[in-house]
Amino acid sequence: MNCRKLVWLGVFVGTALAAAMPVYSQAPSASCSASQNAAVECFITSAVQTKLLTVHDGMSLPQFEAYGVAVSKILQDQPTYVVLGAMASAIADAMPPTDADGNADPAAQRTANEAIVTAEIQSGLVTVPANVTPMQMVYFSQDVVTAMNDNSGLSLSPGMLLRVVDSYVVTASVNGTVNWAQSNIGLNALVTNLVSTGVVKLPSSISEAQVQKFVEDLSQIVYNYCRQTKRTRL
Numbered sequence: 001m002n003c004r005k006l007v008w009l010g011v012f013v014g015t016a017l018a019a020a021m022p023v024y025s026q027a028p029s030a031s032c033s034a035s036q037n038a039a040v041e042c043f044i045t046s047a048v049q050t051k052l053l054t055v056h057d058g059m060s061l062p063q064f065e066a067y068g069v070a071v072s073k074i075l076q077d078q079p080t081y082v083v084l085g086a087m088a089s090a091i092a093d094a095m096p097p098t099d100a101d102g103n104a105d106p107a108a109q110r111t112a113n114e115a116i117v118t119a120e121i122q123s124g125l126v127t128v129p130a131n132v133t134p135m136q137m138v139y140f141s142q143d144v145v146t147a148m149n150d151n152s153g154l155s156l157s158p159g160m161l162l163r164v165v166d167s168y169v170v171t172a173s174v175n176g177t178v179n180w181a182q183s184n185i186g187l188n189a190l191v192t193n194l195v196s197t198g199v200v201k202l203p204s205s206i207s208e209a210q211v212q213k214f215v216e217d218l219s220q221i222v223y224n225y226c227r228q229t230k231r232t233r234l
Helices: 003-018 036-049 061-076 078-094 106-122 134-149 160-171 180-196 208-229
Strands: none
Touching: 036 061, 061 078, 061 134, 078 106, 078 134, 078 160, 106 134, 106 208, 160 180, 160 208, 180 208
């Protein structure tokens, strides 16, 4: 079973269990109950040993354990995981890992995902929790995206936001050349209207200008994704 579908859920379960009982690897160990981080690390080790999870490509077991701890921290930071999860759902829906002709192109989706998470961090829409690196947040988001890529159930088009952003880019384009000033004016007005009408409610820690900057970054990411996958629009 693909660990990218299981790791964030598995770590969440492991973290919940850690609050009630120690998690063991090969044998009961007092160190597993020494802290929440230690409990998560023991859970990851046990899950790998029992083949519930497979270590991510390119990671050693200690790195994978550290990633598991990072996921547990992300899941405890509600504003961060809500934004990451929502955008991951949008990416899976509107930016599939395929080219316009249907051929597989997972690199295009991964590139877009990393750029979007980076934009979320740089714009201040999300914060990087303690003991978590920006790249671990990218991994987390991509794990969720990958799981949603394979969803064959009911979908309510969570990629609407990305498609709306794309529509402004398309409208501001002539013969494939985008007038970014025109696109940004339209997107900024859109954000202002959504906020002023209460459709989008901003917490006190996030300004309208931050959201406008993030949406401008999104428009560039969407444009680059469409070029890479040879799509005319999302």
